[in-house]
Amino acid sequence: MIATRFSTLSANARQAYEFALAGAIGAVFGLFFYVELINTSSIWLRDALAGALIGGAIGFALNSAGPLRDGAWLTLARATTWGACAGMIGGAIGLVIGEFILGGFQGGLIGRAVSWSVLGLGIGVSQGVAYRSREKLIFGLIGGGLGGFVGGWLFEALRQALGNRTDLGQGIGIALLGAGLGLGLALVEQALRRVWVQVINGRQEGRSYLLGRGVSTLGLDEQATVGLFGDPAIVRKHAEIAYANGQYTFRAIDGNARSRVNDFTVGDSHALKDGDVIELGGTRLIFRSRG
Numbered sequence: 001m002i003a004t005r006f007s008t009l010s011a012n013a014r015q016a017y018e019f020a021l022a023g024a025i026g027a028v029f030g031l032f033f034y035v036e037l038i039n040t041s042s043i044w045l046r047d048a049l050a051g052a053l054i055g056g057a058i059g060f061a062l063n064s065a066g067p068l069r070d071g072a073w074l075t076l077a078r079a080t081t082w083g084a085c086a087g088m089i090g091g092a093i094g095l096v097i098g099e100f101i102l103g104g105f106q107g108g109l110i111g112r113a114v115s116w117s118v119l120g121l122g123i124g125v126s127q128g129v130a131y132r133s134r135e136k137l138i139f140g141l142i143g144g145g146l147g148g149f150v151g152g153w154l155f156e157a158l159r160q161a162l163g164n165r166t167d168l169g170q171g172i173g174i175a176l177l178g179a180g181l182g183l184g185l186a187l188v189e190q191a192l193r194r195v196w197v198q199v200i201n202g203r204q205e206g207r208s209y210l211l212g213r214g215v216s217t218l219g220l221d222e223q224a225t226v227g228l229f230g231d232p233a234i235v236r237k238h239a240e241i242a243y244a245n246g247q248y249t250f251r252a253i254d255g256n257a258r259s260r261v262n263d264f265t266v267g268d269s270h271a272l273k274d275g276d277v278i279e280l281g282g283t284r285l286i287f288r289s290r291g
Contacts, residue, residue: 008288011198011206012190018065019182023147026061027178030054031171047099048092051119055091058178059126060084062185070204070229074222083130087123094122112156113149120148120181127185135210139189147184151177195248197241197278197285203230204283213243218280219253226285233258233281241272241287248272248289257281 034053040046063083067076098115105111124144128137155173195211197218209216209226216225219238228234235257242249251269252259260279261270272278274289 007200007206008198008286011208012186014206015190015208016183016186018069019062019186020179021182022061022065023058023178023180023182023185024175025178026058027054027174027181028171029061030057030178031174033057043099044096047095051091051093051095051098051122052088053091054174054177055094055119055123055126056084056088058091058123058181059087059130061178062182063126063130066207070207070227072222072227072229075227079130082132083126086126086129090122090125091119092122094119107156109153109156113152116152116155116177117145117149119177120144120146120151120184123148123181124185133210133212135193135212136189139192140185142192143185143188144181145184146188147181148177149180150184151180154180193290195289197226197287199228200277200284200286202228202283204228211241211243211248215243216241217253218278218285228280228283231281231283234283238280239266239278248287250276250278250287 030053034050038046038049038053040049060080060083063079064076067073067079098118101118102111102115105114121141121144124140124142124147125137127140128134154176158173158176193210196208197211198208199205211225217237217240218224218226218228219236220228220234221236224237228238235254237253238257239250239252239259242251249269249271250261250266252266258279258281259266261272261276263277263279272287272289274287276287278285278287
């Protein structure tokens with residue numbers, strides 16, 4: 001039990017770090033594209049383009065972290081395309097509205113934090129769009145809003161501490177925005193998720209996958225809800241976890257592939273409870289449910 005708890009805490013910390021790093025990298029690249037490509041005298045057009053480039057870059061980076069680590073190239077292409085497009089639209093709208101709010105507050109720590117919180121809401125939408133998940137959309141909105149608020153507060157505090165130097169302060173501040181968004185998304189998902197599985201060994205050790213109230217597939221197929229890669233004993237459509245009448249049930253799809261729950265081979269199906277260990281091939285996952 002202690003080892004399982006430590007593994008979960010370690011996996012959560014790793015996910016938070018990866019999201020924060022991806023968000024920071026995406027934000028810096030977005031700022032670079034904005035500085036190098038945009039030259040307009042229209043303040044509203046400038047803000048819209050800045051939001052689109054920064055939001056698109058952050059959306060791309062955040063949605064690439066998991067699939068890139070998994071080596072799931074089709075998933076990577078799909079998630080980053082949808083994530084970048086949603087991030088661009090949300091970022092453009094969010095920054096324009098955010099700048100209007102900032103003007104209403106006449107600047108300051110609170111004004112910057114609230115304005116960037118709106119920007120974060122727009123970018124956070126990319127999570128739900130990329131994975132076509134209502135749950136991730138909600139987490140993205142909450143995490144994006146909180147992350148943007150914290151990032152905006154830190155940005156303004158840093159800018160004031162540096163004597164209003166916009167060059168250095170802008171670069172570090174945008175990185176803080178991206179990191180805050182990534183960290184906020186990860187922590188909100190960890191705090192609010194209800195049912196998920198977490199990989200506890202192999203290439204994808206620590207990765208978590210949310211389970212919806214339908215049928216979630218597990219296997220080598222990149223279209224699977226839980227895509228498992230790097231294990232030659234796993235087949236494309238290996239197993240599924242179905243929800244019905246308040247109960248999640250594990251079922252082996254391929255009878256010739258190794259499928260076990262709590263070290264027992266599963267025949268037809270097995271009702272799951274929190275803490276059950278699922279073994280597919282040589283890969284082990286733990287089923288988690290908060291009721």
